[in-house]
Amino acid sequence: MTDQTNDTKQYDKETAIGGDAAVGETMIELRDLTKRYPGEETPAVDRVSMEIPKGEIVVFVGPSGCGKTTTLKMINRIIEPTSGNIIIDGEDVTTIDPNHLRRRIGYVIQQIGLFPHITIEGNVGTVPRLLGWDKDRTDARIDELLDVVGLDPAVYRSRYPKELSGGQRQRVGVARALAADPPVLLMDEPFGAIDPITRTRLQNEFLRLQEELQKTIAFVTHDIDEAIKMGDRIAILKEQSHIAQFATPEEILTNPANEFVEDFVGTGATLKRLKLTRVRDIAVVDDALIGRLDEPREDLQKRLKESEWTAMLLLDKDNKPARWLRAPDFRHDRPAAELGLPARAMVEKQATLSDALEEMLVGSAGVAIVVDGRGTYEGILDVDSIITSIQTMRDADAEFYRAAKLIDPADEVA
Amino acid sequence: MSTTLTPPEADIGARDRALAEDQAADARAKRTKLVHYAGMPLFLLVVTVALLLYIQGSELDSIETRSLAANVQFTRLQEHLLLTGVSTFFVLLLAIPLGIAATRPRVRKYAPIVIGLGNAGQAIPSLGALALLFFLFRTVDWLPSTGTIPVVVSLIAYSFLPILRNTMVGLDQVDANVLEAGRGMGMSNRLVLRRLELPLAVPVILAGVRTALVLNVGTAALAFLFGGGGLGETIQAGFQLNRQPVLVFGAVSVAILALLVDYLAGLVEEVLTPRGL
Numbered sequence: 001m002t003d004q005t006n007d008t009k010q011y012d013k014e015t016a017i018g019g020d021a022a023v024g025e026t027m028i029e030l031r032d033l034t035k036r037y038p039g040e041e042t043p044a045v046d047r048v049s050m051e052i053p054k055g056e057i058v059v060f061v062g063p064s065g066c067g068k069t070t071t072l073k074m075i076n077r078i079i080e081p082t083s084g085n086i087i088i089d090g091e092d093v094t095t096i097d098p099n100h101l102r103r104r105i106g107y108v109i110q111q112i113g114l115f116p117h118i119t120i121e122g123n124v125g126t127v128p129r130l131l132g133w134d135k136d137r138t139d140a141r142i143d144e145l146l147d148v149v150g151l152d153p154a155v156y157r158s159r160y161p162k163e164l165s166g167g168q169r170q171r172v173g174v175a176r177a178l179a180a181d182p183p184v185l186l187m188d189e190p191f192g193a194i195d196p197i198t199r200t201r202l203q204n205e206f207l208r209l210q211e212e213l214q215k216t217i218a219f220v221t222h223d224i225d226e227a228i229k230m231g232d233r234i235a236i237l238k239e240q241s242h243i244a245q246f247a248t249p250e251e252i253l254t255n256p257a258n259e260f261v262e263d264f265v266g267t268g269a270t271l272k273r274l275k276l277t278r279v280r281d282i283a284v285v286d287d288a289l290i291g292r293l294d295e296p297r298e299d300l301q302k303r304l305k306e307s308e309w310t311a312m313l314l315l316d317k318d319n320k321p322a323r324w325l326r327a328p329d330f331r332h333d334r335p336a337a338e339l340g341l342p343a344r345a346m347v348e349k350q351a352t353l354s355d356a357l358e359e360m361l362v363g364s365a366g367v368a369i370v371v372d373g374r375g376t377y378e379g380i381l382d383v384d385s386i387i388t389s390i391q392t393m394r395d396a397d398a399e400f401y402r403a404a405k406l407i408d409p410a411d412e413v414a
Numbered sequence: 415m416s417t418t419l420t421p422p423e424a425d426i427g428a429r430d431r432a433l434a435e436d437q438a439a440d441a442r443a444k445r446t447k448l449v450h451y452a453g454m455p456l457f458l459l460v461v462t463v464a465l466l467l468y469i470q471g472s473e474l475d476s477i478e479t480r481s482l483a484a485n486v487q488f489t490r491l492q493e494h495l496l497l498t499g500v501s502t503f504f505v506l507l508l509a510i511p512l513g514i515a516a517t518r519p520r521v522r523k524y525a526p527i528v529i530g531l532g533n534a535g536q537a538i539p540s541l542g543a544l545a546l547l548f549f550l551f552r553t554v555d556w557l558p559s560t561g562t563i564p565v566v567v568s569l570i571a572y573s574f575l576p577i578l579r580n581t582m583v584g585l586d587q588v589d590a591n592v593l594e595a596g597r598g599m600g601m602s603n604r605l606v607l608r609r610l611e612l613p614l615a616v617p618v619i620l621a622g623v624r625t626a627l628v629l630n631v632g633t634a635a636l637a638f639l640f641g642g643g644g645l646g647e648t649i650q651a652g653f654q655l656n657r658q659p660v661l662v663f664g665a666v667s668v669a670i671l672a673l674l675v676d677y678l679a680g681l682v683e684e685v686l687t688p689r690g691l
Contacts, residue, residue: 117690126601
């Protein structure tokens with residue numbers, strides 16, 4: 001496999017804008033992939049070459065009509081390429097039986113395309129059944145996957161798609177794509193048709209999932225913010241799928257390759273960087289003052305008074321944040337569980353700083369509580385740490401620009 | 415997985431509301447269901463009893479008594495059902511596969527033409543169509559000019575188009591995303607047809623079958639033109655002999671039969687429509 005990868009590296013160095021892709025193994029390689037529809041003068045996709053490293057999310061982003069979806073759909077040959085090659089895991093799959101190819105590639109589309117007349121369990125079990133898994137194995141896998149995407153199998157297995165909300169359907173769509181544990185996933189605007197709040201949540205969940213699964217994912221979106229959030233690497237595409245820049249989100253934001261990229265990324269790069277940095281990337285306060293819901297209130301009051309903190313976070317018996325207490329709250333003669341304010345503004349470590357900031361603004365507490373996937377307390381994030389991290393980013397950017405200009409001014413034009 | 419971002423109170427409130435709505439909807443559905451299932455049979459029973467009472471109450475002369483004899487009418491009913499059944503069977507056998515074939519990707523671009531023809535064919539009145547076929551069977555030497563065969567052929571020709579059209583429309587309206595998802599998971603074209611397209615087209619195809627059945631029950635009443643038997647013979651006798659009870663009995667029994675067939679076909683439609691739609 002490594003030999004194969006080296007082989008493909010040799011090929012066409014100019015167009016394979018892989019950057020430092022050589023670090024990892026290449027999982028998907030597109031070679032001069034072209035789609036020309038009959039009767040049309042210009043090809044819809046013109047000689048795209050690209051390498052997608054194993055275990056990464058590569059986002060195709062570009063204006064509508066740029067051919068990003070066509071490019072994606074040529075990978076599993078839902079759209080057959082006119083010319084060029086697709087190499088997956090070292091194997092040229094351009095001419096193999098497309099049905100066998102597709103059973104090895106997970107596929108999620110914007111409209112989800114759940115089979116409306118088949119139960120959730122039947123939907124999720126589609127590919128395992130096609131692959132001839134026995135019933136026990138398929139059943140176990142369906143339960144496991146529904147669990148993974150946060151749907152209780154006991155409740156949802158035998159429901160029909162129309163009995164689910166949009167967000168739940170999208171989860172089933174993801175579970176269905178993962179059913180046979182394919183190494184490669186194609187996602188065509190998977191969160192496009194979902195309301196913004198659910199979308200943010202699903203994006204975060206998916207990123208957490210991806211941390212465990214380490215799939216190789218090609219992901220299409222028209223939304224640069226989503227691209228920055230989801231992508232390990234972003235391919236910004238111009239018309240006919242010509243690659244304007246193929247690089248990490250950081251690089252695209254700090255060092256756009258040309259005017260097209262600059263325009264497409266748009267203004268507010270610093271704000272976008274907030275979507276790029278995640279809570280886990282910055283220092284979280286983990287020595288905050290913590291109390292227990294079932295502690296006597298005198299103890300709580302005493303500890304708060306003696307500490308340097310102005311507020312204390314109460315956790316319930318499952319270590320989940322319950323309430324915020326401040327000194328004046330003890331004036332009221334109520335049990336601790338009813339004092340102060342309910343704990344809001346909780347974020348997970350995968351959440352971006354932008355999400356966290358939004359939670360803080362909504363929760364009006366000036367802090368966000370960091371929790372894990374089960375809602376267990378992990379730490380506190382305050383506005384100051386976000387501002388510090390913005391400051392650091394901007395300093396780093398300035399450094400970067402100075403360095404880039406010193407080394408090679410021509411880079412700016414390329 | 416998502417619990418951390420949603421206030422739990424909102425979830426519970428929504429669930430309770432949803433449950434309450436479900437229950438209310440269930441109760442409503444139960445009431446409408448009863449009307450839905452029992453209404454038509456009751457109505458038909460009432461009409462049948464009324465018809466029999468009317469015949470019983472009329473003073474019948476010998477011709478009328480002979481025409482309306484139970485065994486005669488029973489034979490006509492049998493003939494009528496046979497004509498309808500056989501022709502519908504063959505129509506399904508011919509029109510559904512053709513409808514499937516005409517919607518396959520390679521010939522799909524011609525589908526609108528076929529559907530247009532189907533609509534046009536539907537607009538021809540049945541008596542006119544049968545008269546034309548009658549003429550055809552009479553003038554072409556090697557075709558049988560009387561009996562069951564020309565009737566069945568005519569019925570097939572006449573109910574062919576609605577079934578063909580509904581099959582094509584039914585397959586055509588299946589959500590393209592569902593099919594793409596199926597293909598994207600590695601289902602072969604044949605599997606996509608069998609597991610996705612056909613089940614999802616079933617409601618529309620069955621609506622076509624139901625229409626065809628009812629059409630055939632009505633059109634089979636014209637079988638007497640070919641001497642093909644059926645309840646139409648009774649109506650014809652009523653006309654020719656100028657006997658009102660005979661005419662009324664023939665006409666009303668065809669109407670009852672058509673409504674009954676429509677009702678039964680509706681039940682079949684409900685049973686065969688996949689859950690979840």
